[in-house]
Amino acid sequence: MRSDSEVMEESTDMEIIHKxxxxxxxxxxxxxxxxxxxxxxxxxxxRRLVSGLVGLxxxxxxxxxxxxxxxNPWGFRHQEPQVFLLVLMSLSLLWMLWYLLWARRQPGLSPxxxxxxxxxxxxxxxxxxxxxxxxxxxxxxxxxxxxxxxNSFAKVISPFIEAPFLGLQTYxxxxxxxxxxHKHKIITRSGLMLTLSADLLLWxxxxxxxxxxxxxxxxxxxxxxxNRTSCSDLDNTTVCHCRAETxxxxxxKGYEILYPFNIEYCLMAGSMLxxxxxxxxxxxxxxAHSHExxxxxxxxxxxxxxxxxxxxxILVLLVGVAIFILYQVWVSQKTHxxxxxxxxxxxxxxxMPVMSLCSLAGMVVHKLEKHVSEDGHNPTRSLDVILLVGAxxxxxxxxxxxxxAALSEGLGRTxxxxxLCYSVLTLLELILQNIFIIxxxxxxxxxxxxxSKKMEPNFIxxxxxSKVEADGAGALGLLxxxxxxPVPPSDQKENNTRWSKRAIQExxxxxxxxxxxxxxxxxxxxxxxxxNGLGKQFYGFTTxxxxxxxxxxxxxxxxxHSVGALMELLVTA
Numbered sequence: 001m002r003s004d005s006e007v008m009e010e011s012t013d014m015e016i017i018h019k020x021x022x023x024x025x026x027x028x029x030x031x032x033x034x035x036x037x038x039x040x041x042x043x044x045x046x047r048r049l050v051s052g053l054v055g056l057x058x059x060x061x062x063x064x065x066x067x068x069x070x071x072n073p074w075g076f077r078h079q080e081p082q083v084f085l086l087v088l089m090s091l092s093l094l095w096m097l098w099y100l101l102w103a104r105r106q107p108g109l110s111p112x113x114x115x116x117x118x119x120x121x122x123x124x125x126x127x128x129x130x131x132x133x134x135x136x137x138x139x140x141x142x143x144x145x146x147x148x149x150x151n152s153f154a155k156v157i158s159p160f161i162e163a164p165f166l167g168l169q170t171y172x173x174x175x176x177x178x179x180x181x182h183k184h185k186i187i188t189r190s191g192l193m194l195t196l197s198a199d200l201l202l203w204x205x206x207x208x209x210x211x212x213x214x215x216x217x218x219x220x221x222x223x224x225x226x227n228r229t230s231c232s233d234l235d236n237t238t239v240c241h242c243r244a245e246t247x248x249x250x251x252x253k254g255y256e257i258l259y260p261f262n263i264e265y266c267l268m269a270g271s272m273l274x275x276x277x278x279x280x281x282x283x284x285x286x287x288a289h290s291h292e293x294x295x296x297x298x299x300x301x302x303x304x305x306x307x308x309x310x311x312x313x314i315l316v317l318l319v320g321v322a323i324f325i326l327y328q329v330w331v332s333q334k335t336h337x338x339x340x341x342x343x344x345x346x347x348x349x350x351x352m353p354v355m356s357l358c359s360l361a362g363m364v365v366h367k368l369e370k371h372v373s374e375d376g377h378n379p380t381r382s383l384d385v386i387l388l389v390g391a392x393x394x395x396x397x398x399x400x401x402x403x404x405a406a407l408s409e410g411l412g413r414t415x416x417x418x419x420l421c422y423s424v425l426t427l428l429e430l431i432l433q434n435i436f437i438i439x440x441x442x443x444x445x446x447x448x449x450x451x452s453k454k455m456e457p458n459f460i461x462x463x464x465x466s467k468v469e470a471d472g473a474g475a476l477g478l479l480x481x482x483x484x485x486p487v488p489p490s491d492q493k494e495n496n497t498r499w500s501k502r503a504i505q506e507x508x509x510x511x512x513x514x515x516x517x518x519x520x521x522x523x524x525x526x527x528x529x530x531x532n533g534l535g536k537q538f539y540g541f542t543t544x545x546x547x548x549x550x551x552x553x554x555x556x557x558x559x560x561h562s563v564g565a566l567m568e569l570l571v572t573a
Contacts, residue, residue: 050186051277055193058088062201070208082154085205088198089165095191096172103184104176113178121567123174125560126268130170132261137163139258143251162202166265169195173272180279189280196273203266206259207553260523260556267557275383309506313513316351320517323347327526338414344521344528345418352425355514359432362507366439369500385438387561392430394554399423399430401547402529405538415532430558433511437562440504440569508570512563519559522552 065081140159148156181188323343330336330343406420527548529535535544 048189048277051189051193054190055197058194058197059200062088062197063204066201066205066208079152079154081205082152082158085198085201086154086158086161088194088201089161092191092195092198093161093165093168095187095194096168099176099188099191100168100172103188113180121571122268122272122564123177125564126170126173126265126272129261129265129268130166132258133166133265134163136255136258136262137166139251139254143248143255146248146251165198169199169269173269177272177276179276180281182281185281189277192273192277192280196270196277199266199270199273203263203270206263206266207549257524263553264523264557264560268560271383271387271561278383309509310513312354313510316510317513317517320347320351320521324521324524324526327528331526331528331531341415341418341528341532344526345422348422349418349425351514351518352422352429355511356425356429356432358507358510359429359436362436362504363432363439365500365503365507366436366443369443381441384441384561384565388434388437388558388565391554391558391561392434394551395426395430395558398529398548398551398555399426401539402535403427405535408538409534416534419529419532419534433562436507437565437569441565505570508566512566512570515559515563515566519556519563523556527552 062081062084065076065084068075069081137159141163144151144156144159327340327344330340400423402419403423406416406423409416411417411420530544530548535548538544539547
């Protein structure tokens, strides 16, 4: 018969043995992970350095070529920028085919999944942009084929390469944007970075082409107003132009109208590829919280009783479409030009204060809810914040430059006063909306902070049991840090949660529709900050033109990216 001390000593020894075995397993896993990543001795840490350097050099070289073509289109004799883009898209196509047809057959290639990446809202928006972009390439094919005598060979075949690149990339992102790859890491990271570089360079090329078209139109208007040249000289400003063929005019018009969708697609696809690149080799804990994909249908609005937000948003959208059409028709007519500006500024001066108040109300609701913040490494959340803040810099900079020009030109002028008010309200609306969205993206959808340090044990156990069933080990970690709140015996908390959820969904639905309208107006050619003449008079034509065309694409992207973020807040409210 063994004594109690011997039994205790034996159990202690067994526990030490188990802990030692677990520690050895962890060390072996760490060595395996490090061994998979290390390829050559000259590669420090071998994680993202090789692919990052490849992407950086490709981006810088491609940007130099695109900028050279924009500022000196006759400086390249062999169409080097177009050829470089074609080669880059071809390499990306080959890598995506390898990934889809061969690498995906390997077992254990992606044992982990990032549920935050490739959400249903982002995927749906990507599909919409991809559909319009494919239609754009159809128009480009027809237009370039009809204009083949005055276009280079590389430019003519570019839509025939870009269309399959876009289609295959859309399927690749739709099917595998959540993957956390753990095999062929160096090749995967390099392929993702090449594809990301191709998207960013295509975006830059599209922006510069649109900039050149706008510059030609503005210079033509200035020359016509000053009577410094004849109509025959103006026709020579463009190398290629349709004659009297109706089909050619249709192709060119469709090409111009669908341009914004392709610009937005390139940025959105690049964002998703960046998240995939960050997720290569990432290990996601099984118990970590994940937002399950939810279907965005009218059932969400109906079940939540959401009515006021969508109704007001649809009203703002319909009025905005009418004003946008009138603005586009009247701004080119001298007799109605001032009326067009009054309609544009009046619409925005009415909508933006309401958007600011909605964002402020949403921030107050977030403070009252006292949700636990989701901390930790999350590439998707980090990228969302970076894109929101970075893209907002475009509109913020334009607003500040316009504000300085309006103040310097003097108050008392109708357009100057309107532009000044518009700039101030834009600054306020952007700042408040960014704070509301970023706070909403980082809050836990179900866990609340503790309101009191004195918690009854039975309430704590009920909370932990429910959270463990839903979130696994993530709730236990929150219990250890003292962030889990007790379940009250009454229905007061449930009523408060239902009320706050309804408020957030009403606010998000309204802001989604208004941001869509504020995306449509600049994306389809309404640029009053350039057309009203204040900035051109103060900064000069060339300087103000560069400022507008650097900030305007970022402002357009900000509106669409904020729509995606607000859609996620609506679903996870």
